[in-house]
Amino acid sequence: MELHVALGKDSYPIQIQNTLLSKVTPYIEEIFSGKRIFLISDDNVFPLYGPALLASLEERYRCHHLVLKSGEPTKSFESLPGIYAQLAKAKMTRSDLIIALGGGVIGDLVGFAASSYLRGVPFVQIPTSLLAQVDSSVGGKVAIDIPEGKNLVGAFYQPKLVLIDPDTLLTLPEKYLGDGMGEVIKYGLIREPQLFETLRNHQGFHDLKGLQTEIIGNCVDCKRKIVEKDPFDKGERMLLNFGHTLAHAIEQYYDYKRESHGEAVAIGMYQITRLAEEKGLSPKGSAAAIKEVLLRYGLPYECGLPLEELIATIGLDKKNLNNALNLILLKDIGEAYIYPTDVNFFISDTIKTI
Ligand SMILES: NC(=O)c1ccc[n+]([C@@H]2O[C@H](COP(=O)([O-])OP(=O)(O)OC[C@H]3O[C@@H](n4cnc5c(N)ncnc54)[C@H](O)[C@@H]3O)[C@@H](O)[C@H]2O)c1
Numbered sequence: 272m273e274l275h276v277a278l279g280k281d282s283y284p285i286q287i288q289n290t291l292l293s294k295v296t297p298y299i300e301e302i303f304s305g306k307r308i309f310l311i312s313d314d315n316v317f318p319l320y321g322p323a324l325l326a327s328l329e330e331r332y333r334c335h336h337l338v339l340k341s342g343e344p345t346k347s348f349e350s351l352p353g354i355y356a357q358l359a360k361a362k363m364t365r366s367d368l369i370i371a372l373g374g375g376v377i378g379d380l381v382g383f384a385a386s387s388y389l390r391g392v393p394f395v396q397i398p399t400s401l402l403a404q405v406d407s408s409v410g411g412k413v414a415i416d417i418p419e420g421k422n423l424v425g426a427f428y429q430p431k432l433v434l435i436d437p438d439t440l441l442t443l444p445e446k447y448l449g450d451g452m453g454e455v456i457k458y459g460l461i462r463e464p465q466l467f468e469t470l471r472n473h474q475g476f477h478d479l480k481g482l483q484t485e486i487i488g489n490c491v492d493c494k495r496k497i498v499e500k501d502p503f504d505k506g507e508r509m510l511l512n513f514g515h516t517l518a519h520a521i522e523q524y525y526d527y528k529r530e531s532h533g534e535a536v537a538i539g540m541y542q543i544t545r546l547a548e549e550k551g552l553s554p555k556g557s558a559a560a561i562k563e564v565l566l567r568y569g570l571p572y573e574c575g576l577p578l579e580e581l582i583a584t585i586g587l588d589k590k591n592l593n594n595a596l597n598l599i600l601l602k603d604i605g606e607a608y609i610y611p612t613d614v615n616f617f618i619s620d621t622i623k624t625i
């Protein structure tokens with residue numbers, strides 16, 4: 272499947288196809304006429320896919336590479352000096368190309384490094400986790416986490432090309448398939464009721480066999496349409512943040528070391544809907560429907576944190592504009608809306624912990 276993100280001069284193609292990783296050069300050639308490529312990956316992904324990918328690229332390009340420690344803490348300020356130093360050592364210029372090979376951590380971090388080194392070096396996303404294939408590799412949000420909050424330092428910087436090979440999911444550990452399903456369930460809830468129905472009728476990622484590539488395409492296409500209308504997150508794109516106000520606060524609370532992003536989003540979607548139901552802002556029964564599907568995909572719906580512990584971080588949410596906190600709530604399963612409010616929304620007589 273081929274999709275195209277139409278963003279004027281920042282437009283780019285997305286290829287989704289099995290075994291794609293073994294034949295990337297023609298796709299790279301279409302968007303890049305330079306000579307030098309710098310590939311960045313992590314220490315789980317590189318040993319699996321890096322050597323073969325580099326070998327094929329080296330037939331045509333001069334290649335350099337850097338392997339970073341895997342895990343969310345790598346998506347931090349501390350990783351940047353090392354990346355910039357290696358890019359400088361390789362004499363990378365704005366007419367060269369950076370490739371991010373890995374999950375969302377590598378995509379977000381490398382994308383941010385690419386956006387800032389020389390004020391912008393072109394980059395390509397080759398996502399290898401389910402989460403990165405359905406969500407983070409598309410749309411150009413690149414960022415690092417800081418102790419004060421998730422993704423608080425970043426940029427909008429679109430890749431030149433996204434290459435998605437669902438076969439890489441064969442080596443992805445079960446836990447991270449669950450993480451990706453957190454974002455897949457999000458698409459079902461905000462915009463894709465039929466997808467949600469399909470998810471409701473299956474049990475776990477493996478049970479979706481035969482539908483997996485189609486589901487990845489469905490999610491990417493859903494995100495593509497939203498990003499094309501609102502690339503800079505000023506309105507409709509905020510819907511992609513369903514569950515994320517609480518998710519980001521939970522991740523930050525545990526210093527990005529306990530709940531992974533997909534798990535935190537799962538908890539965030541259920542808990543915000545529970546609060547919204549209590550206030551009559553979402554239909555009764557929607558939180559229960561979310562919980563049922565989360566459990567089917569091995570995802571959590573609570574983490575035992577007192578809500579009041581999260582209020583200060585919620586105040587830093589990026590959807591907070593002109594003193595209004597823009598929450599994303601469900602009008603129905605498959606339809607989300609923006610609800611401008613303030614942190615008092617999170618003060619409830621009955622819901623004290625999430
Ligand atoms: N930019 C966006 O729009 C956006 C969207 C959603 C999430 N995110 C970000 O993405 C990050 C989470 O991404 P993630 O869940 O991919 O985490 P991750 O990058 O940490 O990858 C999860 C784990 O899987 C390993 N891995 C990846 N692909 C593999 C493969 N094919 N085989 C074996 N192991 C593999 C990684 O080494 C890592 O250990 C978070 O920082 C989140 O904020 C960004």
Ligand SMILES: O=C(O)C(=O)C[C@@H](O)[C@H](O)[C@H](O)COP(=O)(O)O
Pocket residue numbers: 406410412414421422454504508509511512515589
């Ligand atoms: O692309 C978007 O827009 C999203 O909100 C996708 C989210 O899944 C993703 O986690 C994103 O990084 C969150 O963005 P942020 O602006 O809230 O940091």
Ligand SMILES: [Zn+2]
Pocket residue numbers: 406454515532536
């Ligand atoms: Zn997310």
